[in-house]
Amino acid sequence: MKPKQSLEWIKQFELNCNNLNYKVGGIDCWPIARNTLLSIVLPKSRQGGQPKYSIASKQIIYFVRAVRDLFSFKKADIFVLTDTKFSENISGSIYLKDSHVIREEAKNNSETSTIALQNLFIGDNVVGRECCRSVFAIILISAVLAKLSFIVKFIPLLSGYVERLCGELSDAPMLSDSSISYEKLKSQIYTNILFCIVASRLFSYVLKRVRPKRAYVVCYYSVLGMSLCAACRRMEIPITDIQHGVAGGSMRAYSGWMNVPRDGYTTLPDRFLCWTVYDARAIREWAQHTVRHEAVAVGSLWRNYAIEKFLLREVEDQWADFFLKINDYEKKILITMQSSELAPLFVDVVKRSKPSYCFLIRMHPGFLLKKDQNYTDLTRSYPNVFFEQVSQIPIQVLMRHIDLHMTEWSGAVIDAYFENVRSIVISEVSLDYFEELIAQGKVIYAHTLKSILRNM
Template structure:
């Protein structure tokens, strides 16, 4: 195993990653087990995700993205609790309906060895021939995977939508594992004993003002049970469809870890496809695993398909020390959808000339057209910039796919901002929109890489970008704005 002494610790810019490395330095995290399973990968991801969210909030406040009063914070907390209650009440309904979903084509069990591709319907983009998956369909269209040798599996978050290619709906696997986890937790809490070091690690987090919720016994047991149930369900899928390889878009959620565990037990490769920020950004799921068993963790992938050499090198940096490493385990494939966007068939499939021409008619009197790529709500810095540019800048506001169903409500909230468009900006392919834009604006998302592939500059507006994209900012490949004034200045200095 390696320790963080083998890493260039001082060069790590991400504070959350520094804290993770301190934990790996001070505790035997690779020996933390629950019923034989080394659970550190889940804890590492959960802890650092919580810390990133906290840091994002702090940096947002520092860069004037928003400042919440005590009243606003209290109201936001109440809203979260109400939404949680709504989730619990709708749980059984969604769980039952998942088993009776007949909206998708039925795919029978396989009679030959097959590659399984696992993903989410939020990665789908509308075409006249059905909703196209930016990952699985692009892998086929660009020739990385042969169509007759693979089968698609998806967890559906957005409801029934006609797919470009048929797939197996596995939404109920998620609900079943969560339900059984909730039911079994009280029993296991009374019988399972965890490594005492975990309690010490929790105390360390508290003493350093860090969220240590992922280290609480009840949370670890619930996660283990969820993973275990999903592992058994995925083992059934692997057997039923005779899968000899599994590919997953983003390994570092509970679904991905359970799938990795099932593949490890079945003795077949589990390939992670990079979904967004990764090794090039010191991402917690891909960078600086400083304490890891020589045989690896059962919850980690065996293979990685990366967007760039920098992303790949970040994985090889630690993977090379394991006895499971081989040179073909880390592969550079580029961004699948970006690769496809450069082909002639992309323009034929995504025939959105009418919509693009409509947008051009809206933007023709403006000096610049920019696209804003959002994960959640629109930051205040952008709202203020929009208000200060009604004469010379048109803003295409692109919301995350999970918010598409709320576009009408969102549109009404910013209806007074006449130099904006939301619907086409959120539903058309990003690459089609980038072709008519001066720049891409985002808080700190991986749309930077999409824009870069299309030779479109990105302006970041969150302090988190300073630690996630330092090399690109220092090289001038990306810009940073910390106020409406600096954002507008950066846009107006771009060539038309």
């Protein structure tokens, strides 16, 4: 099922399900169950080859440090939960994007801040490293205890709720469309609820040490993010979600909540900072029926900050020769990858296009590039194709030097929209995620080679 179809089914389920909402230890369980179901069955970026990690002595040292960090949190006015994957490398310095902006605004207001990173290791080149602490220990401890999810079955009210809920979800059409089994879904819901219970308690301990006035989370809808939301509610600390990536009316975590309690869900943020009015409107449609949740369209905090502080000028100077080189081409086209390998349709587009068109192919920041036969062919036989350099340049800078953007359904469509660059999307999923922008003509859906070449 496509995102909108799945969301419509969930909305009807919420309206018709008896006893949908259940709370245990301050944890609202339905948002965990819903996000678990839809995260499993909805389309996601594909990894062609997971990197393998070994437990090296250095990693053990980092873990010990992460455990130590849980006891080293100090008083701060602002608490932010994020991950270094939400970062930008500018001349060797790692900026934590929106979290960096929040920290700088706090500093300007004579406030202190603590940035909690999900990473095991915090590099020395992270800007503001002195304010960062690892909460990887919370992830690991919660994950280990969540493996004992069978103990939840000995909590009659909770196990009864999960069994009834999963019984009603067993007819969900998205289950039949996916490889996930009913039993696996139920097991994952048990695991995620237990993870959230444990992690929220650990976050409560951290928050008691920090005693912040307010908290932020980048992309709340991981189980860890929902755990922080619950901990903040328990301690009456307002928490705000900062959007990063696709949102809007078809995104499972932000839209279509039909049975929210008047006082809101503890496992959702109180406030949402959104990129566009479309994203904010999707949240307001359900949040208006609560006294807790609200949404504000603020654009991209990081984009606005980078422009204001002229941060990207240094990048422009650093890559001046590269930009001069591609300026010789008639048309410059950026392709943002959705996985570890380039979509075959884009390979065909490159091979069928004029040699006066250059293609800047940007790897997905979360995946290792699979250097398959297509990669070898393009890098050896097509001098108008660029891979490695492109992925080192901030996307905001790239957007200023291209004529067209193409992707499957990446959130980079919004980056292009901010820079007034047209996007071509090839996945049917994008029809749901970018419905308003397609209606405006800012984004074009083209799923065949012929239609793509025509719209280029």
